[in-house]
Amino acid sequence: MRTHTGEKPFSCKECKKSFRYVSTLKTHTKTHTGKRPFSCKECKQSFHHVSTLNKHTKTHTGKRPFSCEDCKKNFSCISHLKTHMRTHTGEKPFSCKECKKSFNQISSLKTHMRTHTGEKPFSCKECNKSFSHVSSLKKHFRTCKTFS
Numbered sequence: 001m002r003t004h005t006g007e008k009p010f011s012c013k014e015c016k017k018s019f020r021y022v023s024t025l026k027t028h029t030k031t032h033t034g035k036r037p038f039s040c041k042e043c044k045q046s047f048h049h050v051s052t053l054n055k056h057t058k059t060h061t062g063k064r065p066f067s068c069e070d071c072k073k074n075f076s077c078i079s080h081l082k083t084h085m086r087t088h089t090g091e092k093p094f095s096c097k098e099c100k101k102s103f104n105q106i107s108s109l110k111t112h113m114r115t116h117t118g119e120k121p122f123s124c125k126e127c128n129k130s131f132s133h134v135s136s137l138k139k140h141f142r143t144c145k146t147f148s
Contacts, residue, residue, distance in 0.1 A: 055079070 008018035010025040014032040019025040027049060036046035038053040042060045047053045055077050064074035066081040070088045075081040083105055086092070092102035094109040098116045103109045111133065114120070120130035122137040126144055131137045 008020050010019045010022050011017070012019075012025060012028055012032075014029070017028065019028060030048045036048055038048070038050050039046045040053060040056055040060075042057070045056065047056065058076040061076070064076050066075040066078050067073070068075075068081060068084055068088070070085075073084065075084065086104035092104045094103045094106050095101070096103075096109060096112055096116070098113075101112065103112065114132040118132075120132045122131045122134050123129065124131075124137060124140055124144055129140065129144075131140065
């Protein structure tokens with residue numbers, strides 16, 4: 001029923017994000033612990049959730065059964081194809097509540113939100129300078145004086 005009403009009565013104590021089901025909240029809270037108990041046997045990359053690991057393992061099989069009809073690009077997961085399709089349709093379902101800018105991926109919105117919050121989660125291990133984007137940190141690595 002909550003699916004139809006939009007009700008999300010279960011809130012995360014860490015970030016205040018709300019969920020329809022307590023099971024989804026429990027799964028979400030693992031992202032705050034830093035623990036990644038599910039590891040890929042192929043590449044040792046680890047994940048918060050077994051479902052994410054399962055999706056990841058498909059990348060190692062080489063199988064890409066989901067094909068974009070517009071550009072013929074293939075994907076290992078249907079969810080990746082659905083996200084990709086937004087590049088063709090122009091759909092941008094994720095909007096910033098601060099400035100109303102819209103994005104076609106939730107990850108792009110989350111990255112954008114750092115411009116409003118000032119969050120800088122990427123730090124140089126040599127000089128401790130922090131950055132809001134991983135690309136900025138990578139660029140910094142090339143010029144950081146402590147690496148000389």
